[in-house]
Amino acid sequence: MRILGISALAGVEAFLREHFPVEMAQQPRVMQGMDAAAALIGDGQVVAAASQERFDRIKKSPAFPFQAIDYCLAADGLGFDQIDAVCFNFDFGRYKRVYDGHDIAQSYWRRCLSPAAIRERLASRYGRVPPVQHIQHHTSHIHAALASFRGGRALGIVMDAAGEIDATTVYLLEDGGVQRIGRYPIVQSLGLCYSLVTHFLGYAFNEDEYKVMALASFGDPARYAKFFENAIHLQPGGKIEIPLLSVNRTFADRLFFSESLHRIREGLGFDGTQRPIDDRHRDVSAALQRRFTQALFHICRHFAEETHARELILSGGCAENCAAIGELRTSGLFDHIHVAYASGDEGTALGAAAAYSAAHGKPILMPDRMPFFGPAPRLDSVRTAVARQADGLRIETFASTEQMLDEAAAEVAQKKIIALCDGRMEFGARALGNRSLLALPSDPAMKDRINLAIKKRQSYRPFAPAVTVEDAHHYFYLAPGESYPYMTMLTRVREDFVQKLPAIVHVDKTARVQTVSRTNNPMFHYFLTRLKMQTGMPIVLNTSYNVNHQPIVCSEEDAVETFRFMDINSLYIAQSRVYRVPADEVEQNRPS
Amino acid sequence: MHTDPRLQRLVDATSELAATRISDVAATIGDLGLDSQSLAEFLVVCEDIYGDAVDMNEVNLDYEVSLNEIHLQIVRQLDQAGAEHRSRN
Numbered sequence: 001m002r003i004l005g006i007s008a009l010a011g012v013e014a015f016l017r018e019h020f021p022v023e024m025a026q027q028p029r030v031m032q033g034m035d036a037a038a039a040l041i042g043d044g045q046v047v048a049a050a051s052q053e054r055f056d057r058i059k060k061s062p063a064f065p066f067q068a069i070d071y072c073l074a075a076d077g078l079g080f081d082q083i084d085a086v087c088f089n090f091d092f093g094r095y096k097r098v099y100d101g102h103d104i105a106q107s108y109w110r111r112c113l114s115p116a117a118i119r120e121r122l123a124s125r126y127g128r129v130p131p132v133q134h135i136q137h138h139t140s141h142i143h144a145a146l147a148s149f150r151g152g153r154a155l156g157i158v159m160d161a162a163g164e165i166d167a168t169t170v171y172l173l174e175d176g177g178v179q180r181i182g183r184y185p186i187v188q189s190l191g192l193c194y195s196l197v198t199h200f201l202g203y204a205f206n207e208d209e210y211k212v213m214a215l216a217s218f219g220d221p222a223r224y225a226k227f228f229e230n231a232i233h234l235q236p237g238g239k240i241e242i243p244l245l246s247v248n249r250t251f252a253d254r255l256f257f258s259e260s261l262h263r264i265r266e267g268l269g270f271d272g273t274q275r276p277i278d279d280r281h282r283d284v285s286a287a288l289q290r291r292f293t294q295a296l297f298h299i300c301r302h303f304a305e306e307t308h309a310r311e312l313i314l315s316g317g318c319a320e321n322c323a324a325i326g327e328l329r330t331s332g333l334f335d336h337i338h339v340a341y342a343s344g345d346e347g348t349a350l351g352a353a354a355a356y357s358a359a360h361g362k363p364i365l366m367p368d369r370m371p372f373f374g375p376a377p378r379l380d381s382v383r384t385a386v387a388r389q390a391d392g393l394r395i396e397t398f399a400s401t402e403q404m405l406d407e408a409a410a411e412v413a414q415k416k417i418i419a420l421c422d423g424r425m426e427f428g429a430r431a432l433g434n435r436s437l438l439a440l441p442s443d444p445a446m447k448d449r450i451n452l453a454i455k456k457r458q459s460y461r462p463f464a465p466a467v468t469v470e471d472a473h474h475y476f477y478l479a480p481g482e483s484y485p486y487m488t489m490l491t492r493v494r495e496d497f498v499q500k501l502p503a504i505v506h507v508d509k510t511a512r513v514q515t516v517s518r519t520n521n522p523m524f525h526y527f528l529t530r531l532k533m534q535t536g537m538p539i540v541l542n543t544s545y546n547v548n549h550q551p552i553v554c555s556e557e558d559a560v561e562t563f564r565f566m567d568i569n570s571l572y573i574a575q576s577r578v579y580r581v582p583a584d585e586v587e588q589n590r591p592s
Numbered sequence: 593m594h595t596d597p598r599l600q601r602l603v604d605a606t607s608e609l610a611a612t613r614i615s616d617v618a619a620t621i622g623d624l625g626l627d628s629q630s631l632a633e634f635l636v637v638c639e640d641i642y643g644d645a646v647d648m649n650e651v652n653l654d655y656e657v658s659l660n661e662i663h664l665q666i667v668r669q670l671d672q673a674g675a676e677h678r679s680r681n
């Protein structure tokens with residue numbers, strides 16, 4: 001059985017721009033339907049999965065993911081008419097009456113959310129549409145996490161800004177079953193509250209929350225603690241109340257949370273969009289992060305006591321808050337925490353298909369499998385892309401991937417920054433070695449060099465390390481063999497290495513570590529072992545291969561184009577190295 | 593206390609949602625002050641109590657409808673769905 005999962009709504013952005021131009025000008029990302037993606041499942045395995053943003057080059061693209069769908073079909077040599085079922089990541093059909101009260105609300109439901117509107121989108125491109133299933137949003141999220149879970153009894157928490165009508169859902173996962181045991185409506189959304197404060201601080205709603213999380217480490221939570229304690233009430237029984245989310249009265253206000261934002265501005269007492277960033281921004285971030293963490297603990301503690309579960313599975317956008325999750329990990333509340341590799345909405349494309357597959361007796365069981373489900377670069381296409389750039393790029397090829405990685409490791413050891421763009425593209429927000437910028441973490445200048453000159457992003461933002469799983473506990477506070485292959489967990493760096501690894505240690509002496517195993521990520525593991533031979537440490541700074549505000553590179557053309565504009569040494573791709581012609585040769589070849 | 597524990601849960605959860613102490617099954621949506629703003633929260637309550645099989649689009653939730661009537665509509669719907677399921681198998 002071939003199942004296509006899709007993360008998408010039908011034209012939400014266009015609808016909102018048409019009906020709410022003022023609000024959209026101010027808050028263009030306060031909407032659902034972003035992170036469009038597609039995933040193809042066949043006989044209980046993920047065949048292909050990719051986000052639309054990688055193809056249309058619009059970060060967190062809200063476009064209907066036709067390119068991602070086409071990629072998935074091509075990856076399996078299928079036509080659309082060979083798909084047995086199409087699964088969407090929202091089920092707004094069952095909540096039609098929520099939109100009954102107002103003409104624009106009805107029109108919004110009909111044009112953007114309804115099953116008919118979504119089906120029409122597919123039909124407009126592919127003609128005949130196979131049976132369409134609408135899977136509840138949080139069900140899709142939890143199944144995205146289960147795809148890489150090793151099994152057993154666990155508590156599952158999906159937490160994001162909003163699903164259809166809920167914001168946090170709690171599950172008991174047992175014997176292959178998924179039972180919902182708790183639910184928090186949107187007016188109790190911790191994710192939404194976090195995003196609104198992100199917006200207040202002048203960052204992008206539904207995109208820049210991780211920047212606020214990073215900024216929090218520089219602030220003092222005390223100054224604004226009272227505001228957030230009053231904003232987020234923790235009640236007995238694991239309950240949460242967030243009064244400022246219940247103050248939006250009109251349909252527009254409920255879509256854009258305008259009145260909530262007004263209350264936040266009023267309560268915090270300054271204009272957070274003003275730059276440069278000062279102590280107020282840092283302190284608000286710190287207080288928000290602290291209250292969010294307390295609330296997450298509040299929910300986890302309640303349900304852990306109720307179920308006696310010792311494992312926790314997390315998905316949904318809030319699962320990307322690795323600082324809070326890292327605190328949970330060291331709290332002793334759970335023995336192990338598993339975070340989905342694609343916990344944002346892109347993951348729900350895979351999760352919707354996985355939920356349907358599980359309901360038909362074929363659960364997706366791919367524990368510890370790396371999410372390399374995207375396209376892989378080809379050498380002939382790299383050559384074409386290099387030839388198209390007529391300004392001094394060269395390419396050399398290697399007899400094997402190992403030879404290519406030997407050369408790459410040697411360059412990194414010499415403090416050079418390289419891009420490694422080989423194998424199938426990662427599914428999810430993280431570059432895990434196949435679309436990565438790599439550099440030496442022991443070089444004190446490296447963090448600023450990459451942040452400011454290469455990726456052109458805020459200087460305070462940390463970089464993550466990738467380390468061989470067998471060595472990870474030497475450098476980080478992890479148990480021997482403890483594995484976080486998807487770069488989802490914050491850990492403390494051992495004191496001996498805080499000074500030795502300055503480029504990957506955050507101000508609070510933590511790092512979001514990626515452990516790399518020989519079994520599930522053999523080429524990247526090989527690279528790290530070669531690096532260890534030259535530097536003594538199997539650790540590399542691993543950041544995504546993209547410029548700030550752009551999606552991670554996907555095609556050979558993207559990879560070469562990005563290389564042209566980045567001040568890095570080499571691009572290793574498809575058993576080749578792309579590099580710049582030395583300046584003196586360019587000079588010699590210049591026509592007189 | 594009501595014979596069907598789901599009805600008691602509906603009364604309790606709705607009272608909490610409406611922030612009132614009304615614990616009467618005859619209380620209507622209007623009495624409880626539940627408006628379109630709180631409809632989504634009310635649907636969360638209903639799905640939690642009765643499960644996702646219930647189609648809330650088919651339940652009359654006008655202001656004059658009481659909690660008991662809502663409960664009976666849902667139970668009827670679920671019974672009917674159960675009967676259809678049994679006849680199919």
